[in-house]
Amino acid sequence: MLQKNEGTMFFKLIILCLCLPTLLISSSEDSWTLVEDKTHMPSFETFELGEKEKILSAVDQSLRYLARKESKLHFPKQGITHDRVVKSLVRFKELLTSGLQGKKLDHQIKKEFVIYRSIGKEKTKRVLFTGYYEPIYDGSRIPTTVYKYPLYRIPPDLALNRKGKVIGRKTADGALVPEYWTRQEIDQGKKLKGRGLEIVYLKDAYEVYMAQFQGSVAIQLTTGERIHLGYAARNCSTVGYSLPMELFRDGKLTKKELLPHLVAEYFQKNPNDLPKYLKKNTSYVFFTERKEAPLGALSVKLFGSHAISTDHRLFPKAALAFVDLKLYKDKKLHPFQHFVLNQDTGGAIMGPGRCEIFFGTGLEAEKKASEMFSEGHLYFLFLKE
Numbered sequence: 001m002l003q004k005n006e007g008t009m010f011f012k013l014i015i016l017c018l019c020l021p022t023l024l025i026s027s028s029e030d031s032w033t034l035v036e037d038k039t040h041m042p043s044f045e046t047f048e049l050g051e052k053e054k055i056l057s058a059v060d061q062s063l064r065y066l067a068r069k070e071s072k073l074h075f076p077k078q079g080i081t082h083d084r085v086v087k088s089l090v091r092f093k094e095l096l097t098s099g100l101q102g103k104k105l106d107h108q109i110k111k112e113f114v115i116y117r118s119i120g121k122e123k124t125k126r127v128l129f130t131g132y133y134e135p136i137y138d139g140s141r142i143p144t145t146v147y148k149y150p151l152y153r154i155p156p157d158l159a160l161n162r163k164g165k166v167i168g169r170k171t172a173d174g175a176l177v178p179e180y181w182t183r184q185e186i187d188q189g190k191k192l193k194g195r196g197l198e199i200v201y202l203k204d205a206y207e208v209y210m211a212q213f214q215g216s217v218a219i220q221l222t223t224g225e226r227i228h229l230g231y232a233a234r235n236c237s238t239v240g241y242s243l244p245m246e247l248f249r250d251g252k253l254t255k256k257e258l259l260p261h262l263v264a265e266y267f268q269k270n271p272n273d274l275p276k277y278l279k280k281n282t283s284y285v286f287f288t289e290r291k292e293a294p295l296g297a298l299s300v301k302l303f304g305s306h307a308i309s310t311d312h313r314l315f316p317k318a319a320l321a322f323v324d325l326k327l328y329k330d331k332k333l334h335p336f337q338h339f340v341l342n343q344d345t346g347g348a349i350m351g352p353g354r355c356e357i358f359f360g361t362g363l364e365a366e367k368k369a370s371e372m373f374s375e376g377h378l379y380f381l382f383l384k385e
Helices: 009-023 049-066 069-074 082-097 102-112 183-187 205-214 243-249 260-269 271-278 363-371
Strands: 032-034 113-118 127-134 136-140 149-152 158-160 166-170 198-202 216-221 226-234 285-290 307-309 320-329 332-344 354-361 373-383
Touching: 049 082, 049 332, 069 082, 082 102, 082 320, 082 373, 102 113, 127 205, 127 216, 127 320, 127 363, 149 205, 149 285, 183 271, 198 205, 198 216, 198 226, 205 216, 205 260, 205 271, 205 285, 243 260, 243 271, 260 271, 332 354, 332 373, 354 363
Parallel strands: 127 354, 136 216, 307 332
Antiparallel strands: 032 113, 113 373, 127 373, 136 198, 149 198, 158 166, 216 226, 226 285, 307 354, 320 332, 320 373
16 A cells, blocks of 8 residues: 555556556557466465355356357457356366365466466566445435436437447437537536436536546435446547646645545535536546446446456456555555456556456445555466366
């Protein structure tokens, strides 16, 4: 963990904006390397029995995705077939339920599985790990004087290609405009207002931004019901924009003030400033209501500390992985080693040098996610052929 004044997702965004070019790499077959020297392999001895139920549930979610016919369209990936990922997950489940632990589990995994390590960033050869979570906000199904900031579902005139990428806006006469409405046109121009696309209304425009930033949100409705919204699509992509960084550059906040509650507090005191900063980020996220939550890009439930987001162009979806890094906490380095499933992706997660770990829902998850900022290694495990 970084120092308290730095260990937040906002400070992480600043760092990422400054170093983004060094994190990117084109999709290639060289995004990982086979680990053959046993001395360079991670240790699986630290696996805790208390984690077993959660990791088994996470594995089941990957198998659920892989059981869908459409999942086969994404394979092979870097020579790894769909069938091999399935067999790897099934065998991993068998090993965990067999009662093996410690050195015996470590030995058996290394005996039966091959291990690939992400090549990481070009300079350090390591992966930068950050965290994300699902926030909880109060909301209403209908607009009121308190709840007046909407979250929208996908508009019918948003044109997508077969891969789900936005290609523009469909007009009433059937023509295609190359670009969809920007954030400013939607928020200030009210281009979507009155079209019945509102799912829920929030108290604060900044909460809308944060829901879009995280891509998933839990809403505590005025009726007492809690619903979950997940990412459905976005109008476009704005790479490298950091709202907190803009506040820092304009002298509105110091580096030490780039904490989540202080940024939110700034806009509560200066609500007229928010539209000015948001319009610089033209990207706008649309949501869909979920029966299960939180869901990742594979539309399966994510389990805290056991789901990761990686570049979908590089690594096999739903595959078994292992993260190995250290976090600075209480003036000491502590190991963070977990089996994880590659179940999510994100527009800012590009290249073999980036990985985000999902930590769950609510304030505790937010705290853990904000503390996650460290370099380490990302491994993928596949059953030997």
